[in-house]
Amino acid sequence: MVFRVLPRPYHSFIQQGLLSVIEKLKGSTEQEVRIVLLGLDNAGKTTLLKSLASEDVNTITPTQGFNIKSVASHGMKLNVWDIGGQRKIRPFWKKYLEHTDLLIYVIDSADKKRFEETGLELSELIDEENLKGVPVLIFANKQDLATASPASEIAEGLNLHTYRDREWQIQACSAVSGEGVQDGMNWICNNIVNKKK
Amino acid sequence: MAEDDCEWVVESIVGYLGSPEWVIPVTDFMEMKCTVFDDEDENKLSYTEIHLQYKKLVEKLLDNYMQEVGINEQQFLDACTSPIAKSKTLQSVFMPVLATDDFQIFRSLMVQKNMELQLQALRVIKERNGVLPECLTDGVDVMTELQQQEMKILQEVLRKSKEEYDEEMSRRLRLEEEVGSSSSSSCSDKPLVQSSEAQNATPAPSQQSDTSKAKAKGKGDNSSTNGHHTPLVNGNTLVNGKSVKKQEGKTAAAEAGDERSAAKSGSTAKPTAGCGSNSVESRVLPAVRAPVKSAEPSVSLSPDSKEQSSSLNAAESLLEEAHREAGFSKPYTELSASQQEQLQQRAVYLRQQRDKLHALKKEHQKTKQATAPEETPTTTTTTTTTTTTTTAATTPEVVGQSQRNGACTPPPPPLPLPTPPPAQHSANSSKPKEISAEERKKLQKRKHLADKLKEEVIKKPFNCCLLHRKKVYLS
Numbered sequence: 182m183v184f185r186v187l188p189r190p191y192h193s194f195i196q197q198g199l200l201s202v203i204e205k206l207k208g209s210t211e212q213e214v215r216i217v218l219l220g221l222d223n224a225g226k227t228t229l230l231k232s233l234a235s236e237d238v239n240t241i242t243p244t245q246g247f248n249i250k251s252v253a254s255h256g257m258k259l260n261v262w263d264i265g266g267q268r269k270i271r272p273f274w275k276k277y278l279e280h281t282d283l284l285i286y287v288i289d290s291a292d293k294k295r296f297e298e299t300g301l302e303l304s305e306l307i308d309e310e311n312l313k314g315v316p317v318l319i320f321a322n323k324q325d326l327a328t329a330s331p332a333s334e335i336a337e338g339l340n341l342h343t344y345r346d347r348e349w350q351i352q353a354c355s356a357v358s359g360e361g362v363q364d365g366m367n368w369i370c371n372n373i374v375n376k377k378k
Numbered sequence: 379m380a381e382d383d384c385e386w387v388v389e390s391i392v393g394y395l396g397s398p399e400w401v402i403p404v405t406d407f408m409e410m411k412c413t414v415f416d417d418e419d420e421n422k423l424s425y426t427e428i429h430l431q432y433k434k435l436v437e438k439l440l441d442n443y444m445q446e447v448g449i450n451e452q453q454f455l456d457a458c459t460s461p462i463a464k465s466k467t468l469q470s471v472f473m474p475v476l477a478t479d480d481f482q483i484f485r486s487l488m489v490q491k492n493m494e495l496q497l498q499a500l501r502v503i504k505e506r507n508g509v510l511p512e513c514l515t516d517g518v519d520v521m522t523e524l525q526q527q528e529m530k531i532l533q534e535v536l537r538k539s540k541e542e543y544d545e546e547m548s549r550r551l552r553l554e555e556e557v558g559s560s561s562s563s564s565c566s567d568k569p570l571v572q573s574s575e576a577q578n579a580t581p582a583p584s585q586q587s588d589t590s591k592a593k594a595k596g597k598g599d600n601s602s603t604n605g606h607h608t609p610l611v612n613g614n615t616l617v618n619g620k621s622v623k624k625q626e627g628k629t630a631a632a633e634a635g636d637e638r639s640a641a642k643s644g645s646t647a648k649p650t651a652g653c654g655s656n657s658v659e660s661r662v663l664p665a666v667r668a669p670v671k672s673a674e675p676s677v678s679l680s681p682d683s684k685e686q687s688s689s690l691n692a693a694e695s696l697l698e699e700a701h702r703e704a705g706f707s708k709p710y711t712e713l714s715a716s717q718q719e720q721l722q723q724r725a726v727y728l729r730q731q732r733d734k735l736h737a738l739k740k741e742h743q744k745t746k747q748a749t750a751p752e753e754t755p756t757t758t759t760t761t762t763t764t765t766t767t768t769t770a771a772t773t774p775e776v777v778g779q780s781q782r783n784g785a786c787t788p789p790p791p792p793l794p795l796p797t798p799p800p801a802q803h804s805a806n807s808s809k810p811k812e813i814s815a816e817e818r819k820k821l822q823k824r825k826h827l828a829d830k831l832k833e834e835v836i837k838k839p840f841n842c843c844l845l846h847r848k849k850v851y852l853s
């Protein structure tokens with residue numbers, strides 16, 4: 182027996198109640214998925230985002246804030262949030278993690294010097310309360326470069342096999358050429374569908 | 379039962395979302411925070427913080443509302459998910475609520491609000507200054523080119539006008555050296571003066587063309603007297619920067635003569651081939667300058683002024699401006715010291731007269747019109763005086779201008795009584811013109827902003843008529 186005391190703290194209302202209200206108000210039958218796209222600066226997050234949205238990837242500048250694109254895929258609406266990866270912006274990442282359904286983490290496969298740094302950032306994200314149990318897709322980007330490390334090597338370096346509390350996947354890709362991107366998206370959709378149903 | 383319940387709650391919610399308790403805080407919030415929201419593709423990190431604040435505000439408001447009305451969240455939810463609430467009309471009402479959850483909606487609301495405010499500001503500017511630059515209005519109609527192209531052209535235009543300006547400046551400097559008048563004034567205003575010259579001169583040339591021949595004669599004398607007189611002139615007209623400039627420009631122009639006009643037409647033709655005022659300018663300028671050098675300024679002037687003032691009713695402002703042009707510089711450069719003394723006396727007289735007029739004006743708007751004629755003998759001038767006084771009466775600013783101008787107007791006319799009013803009046807008419815032109819420069823910057831806004835609002839690529847813009851820029 183639980184007593185319901187009115188009024189309840191409103192944050193609970195906003196976080197659950199209003200959300201569902203709004204989803205229904207929108208009248209969309211599509212399932213909406215919130216995806217956060219993170220990674221170090223120059224990893225290729227925005228390029229990947231634009232590639233996903235089938236936009237021109239030749240005029241991309243370092244992101245100072247964040248970009249949002251909605252992509253329809255597999256009957257779902259993917260709202261992808263790409264947040265700048267510069268060191269000074271990284272502290273803001275955690276403001277965007279709430280209600281996230283999936284994390285995409287992008288790595289510059291050719292930037293070996295920063296593998297450690299990117300690994301640290303990823304492990305911090307994995308520990309975030311808001312990302313608890315949230316599936317993570319790692320894009321080993323820039324495979325078009327000759328110096329790029331293979332995805333398997335990166336996976337090892339990141340100790341991905343130690344992740345037991347969530348689904349994860351590493352996908353080699355080139356955001357510039359688009360190679361491998363769709364494979365990653367397929368994994369996302371399959372995974373989300375599995376998870377949500 | 380449940381249906382009825384929902385209906386009641388929905389109505390109540392919709393009512394609340396339209397009530398001041400909701401609208402005022404939400405609108406206030408948006409108006410205060412919307413300024414950082416632009417239409418860039420990339421979002422600023424600060425948007426998120428503002429969105430968070432917005433969420434909190436809405437939470438608080440809705441919570442208060444639910445307490446007040448006595449419904450719980452479940453009822454609220456049920457109501458919101460009921461078919462009634464999902465109707466198209468109500469969806470827009472729920473927009474601000476949806477914006478709490480959906481950042482994109484929130485962002486679009488804020489961007490829109492920002493645009494509205496900026497357009498509002500533009501409207502205010504327009505109201506205050508009369509008309510926005512015509513290129514602004516043109517922008518609405520001639521929106522065919524893409525913004526990028528537009529920007530490219532704009533830059534080109536700016537570059538050209540800069541070149542021209544430099545050219546103009548250097549030319550002017552050269553001329554000033556020739557004249558030997560050391561009084562330098564802000565040259566940026568000169569183009570203005572000249573353009574007004576050009577406009578006003580159109581009717582004048584026929585009258586003045588014959589005097590232009592005299593110019594050559596007088597030239598020799600003048601060059602010697604110039605040295606003495608220009609400082610004097612400056613002393614007189616110190617208050618009125620424009621008159622100084624004007625005179626300077628005038629004498630300089632006269633010296634340069636035709637070669638200058640040739641140079642001018644060369645420079646002005648480039649940017650605005652189709653621009654009427656400019657081409658007129660180049661053609662007409664020499665004619666306007668002619669009277670400056672006329673050997674008998676006082677004689678040539680008064681007929682001029684009378685002729686012009688008689689036709690004032692037809693094309694008042696233009697003619698007056700031209701008249702003033704003629705009246706101004708002529709006597710100064712030409713007159714002997716004694717004549718100048720006379721002029722100064724007249725100046726004093728005119729000042730008194732003007733003060734009287736002002737006093738009268740302030741007392742009675744109607745009697746003023748009756749008394750003005752008394753003071754000024756000529757009928758033609760009467761009309762002008764009254765106009766002067768009325769305009770001055772309506773706008774205090776103009777009064778101040780007329781006062782300032784009054785100090786410098788006296789010199790030109792040889793007969794104290796008939797000429798002053800037109801001079802005054804013309805000074806009046808020209809002054810606001812100058813101001814508006816300065817304003818125009820400011821407005822242009824805003825206008826560019828407005829263009830962008832319009833583009834965003836109307837969601838159409840646009841192309842401002844750059845020639846017009848250029849014209850404004852030049853003038």
